[in-house]
Amino acid sequence: MEELGKIWVWSIKLAGYQLTFNVTTILMTLIVMGILIIFAHYASRNAGMVPHTCQLIGEFFVGNFWKLTVDALDEEMAKTYFPLICALFMFLWCCNVLGILPGLEEPTKDLNTPLGLGIMGFFLAHYAGIKTKGFKGYIKEYFQPIFFMAPLNVVGELAKVISISFRLYGNIMGGSIIIIVVSYLVYDLILPPFLYGFFGLFVGTVQAFVFTMLTLVYISVQVK
Amino acid sequence: MIEASLIKAAAYLGAAISVGAAAIGAALGEGYAAGEANAAISYRPRYSAQVLTTMLVGQAVAETPGIFGLVVAIVLIFAAPSQVPLTKAFAYVGAGFSMGFSGIGPGLGSGFPVGSACQGIVRQPEMSGDLMKVMLIGQAISQSTAIYGLAVALALILLA
Numbered sequence: 001m002e003e004l005g006k007i008w009v010w011s012i013k014l015a016g017y018q019l020t021f022n023v024t025t026i027l028m029t030l031i032v033m034g035i036l037i038i039f040a041h042y043a044s045r046n047a048g049m050v051p052h053t054c055q056l057i058g059e060f061f062v063g064n065f066w067k068l069t070v071d072a073l074d075e076e077m078a079k080t081y082f083p084l085i086c087a088l089f090m091f092l093w094c095c096n097v098l099g100i101l102p103g104l105e106e107p108t109k110d111l112n113t114p115l116g117l118g119i120m121g122f123f124l125a126h127y128a129g130i131k132t133k134g135f136k137g138y139i140k141e142y143f144q145p146i147f148f149m150a151p152l153n154v155v156g157e158l159a160k161v162i163s164i165s166f167r168l169y170g171n172i173m174g175g176s177i178i179i180i181v182v183s184y185l186v187y188d189l190i191l192p193p194f195l196y197g198f199f200g201l202f203v204g205t206v207q208a209f210v211f212t213m214l215t216l217v218y219i220s221v222q223v224k
Numbered sequence: 225m226i227e228a229s230l231i232k233a234a235a236y237l238g239a240a241i242s243v244g245a246a247a248i249g250a251a252l253g254e255g256y257a258a259g260e261a262n263a264a265i266s267y268r269p270r271y272s273a274q275v276l277t278t279m280l281v282g283q284a285v286a287e288t289p290g291i292f293g294l295v296v297a298i299v300l301i302f303a304a305p306s307q308v309p310l311t312k313a314f315a316y317v318g319a320g321f322s323m324g325f326s327g328i329g330p331g332l333g334s335g336f337p338v339g340s341a342c343q344g345i346v347r348q349p350e351m352s353g354d355l356m357k358v359m360l361i362g363q364a365i366s367q368s369t370a371i372y373g374l375a376v377a378l379a380l381i382l383l384a
Contacts, residue, residue, distance in 0.1 A: 071353030159368045163288065166374070170291035171284075177298060206284045213281065217360045 025110040032094045032107060036087075061086055068213070072220040077128075081219060084124070088117070089212040096172055096204030100196045106204075108172045111165070114211070118165035121215040122157075129222030138222075164214050171207045175199030228306045234313035235304045238320030239297035242377070246293025246327025246370075253286045253335020260339030268346040275342045278356055282338030285363045289327035289334075289370040296323040296377045304381055315384040319377040326373025334363040 011020040043058035051059060065086040069078040092108065099106040107113045130138045142153045179199060183192045261279040265272045300316060341359040345352045 068353070072357055156365065156368060159371045160364060162375075163364060163367055163371050166295070166371075167285070167288045167291065170288070170295045173298075174291055174294045203284075206280055210281055210284050213356070214360055214364065217357050220357065221361060 022110055024105055025107050028105055028107040035094055036090060061090060072216050085212055085216050089208055092208035092211055096208050097200055100200035106172050108168055109176055111169045114165035114168040118161045121218060122161045125218040125222045128219050132223045168207050168211050171203055175203055227310050231306045231313045234316040235300045238316040239300040241320035242323040243293040243297040245324030247290050249328035249331025250287050250290035253332045254283045256335045257283055257338035261342040264342040264346045271346050271349050274345050274352055278341050278345055282359060286334040288367055289331040292370055292374045293323050293327050299381055315380040319380040323373050323377040326370050330367040330370040333366045337362045
């Protein structure tokens with residue numbers, strides 16, 4: 001039970017500032033990136049009319065998310081934002097499912113990963129909003145329905161980042177804590193595999209999908 | 225010594241209130257969503273796959289206040305410092321109240337859009353993309369009060 005609060009941290013001093021690196025998160029993120037790059041290499045190599053296994057999995061992802069993106073944005077916009085949406089889901093899904101392999105941990109268990117992705121989504125959505133509506137139209141949105149609602153609208157926009165990232169972090173962190181506590185209580189007998197199945201595979205997939213959908217919806221709210 | 229254990233006891237009490245109260249709303253909202261989804265499927269069984277997807281996504285979002293309660297409880301149990309002045313004990317109990325009670329309303333409230341979206345999908349299946357979009361936006365906004373509760377709870381634990 002003592003391992004709950006401990007993280008492997010690597011800190012250096014640079015020009016008077018203390019920089020702290022969470023080594024586990026960095027390593028696991030690199031592993032996920034490696035997996036995705038290898039997968040992409042095998043999926044696009046020898047692509048043909050009769051798909052092989054990797055190409056089939058890749059086409060499954062692309063086909064499904066293309067439909068969702070076109071539903072939320074229109075066809076023209078979807079071409080710009082679809083690669084990001086699909087890649088975001090694949091990255092998050094690999095991150096959330098990584099924990100079921102022994103010895104590896106989910107990078108999303110660290111708040112910094114979801115928060116970074118949430119901030120990325122925030123800036124992207126607002127960039128898309130400014131680009132489609134123009135700066136004037138974008139600012140005008142904040143003064144709807146009446147002008148003194150502006151502070152509340154700004155808080156609401158910022159709260160989106162907090163809610164989207166804490167939702168992912170809390171679910172993955174909560175799941176892994178429940179797995180540790182229950183494994184400790186039953187002496188690692190019988191139950192843990194089912195818990196990994198539920199929290200790792202099921203909750204991980206649903207949360208990755210929810211995060212992706214919310215990023216997509218935030219972009220589509222800004223451009224419409 | 226007694227002070228430290230009192231403060232620990234306060235942190236445990238706060239953790240229990242936080243997760244206990246926040247779980248009420250999330251559970252009610254998710255149960256309502258599941259009930260509506262069942263009614264929708266019995267009305268038009270052909271769209272059961274779409275209704276199931278919408279229900280699962282919506283429930284995952286409606287669960288957020290409960291997760292916030294869990295996060296605050298974990299922070300209180302494992303990360304709350306106990307070598308602090310006695311007034312901090314009240315801050316810990318207050319953090320539990322803040323997160324716990326602010327979790328009830330959003331958990332319950334963000335279950336309703338899921339139920340209505342499930343009913344709407346079987347009524348007009350071609351609108352399912354729009355329905356899910358509006359559902360997710362509405363849920364995200366109705367959960368802003370839970371985020372205020374979380375912010376106050378974390379401020380009480382870490383800053384007060």
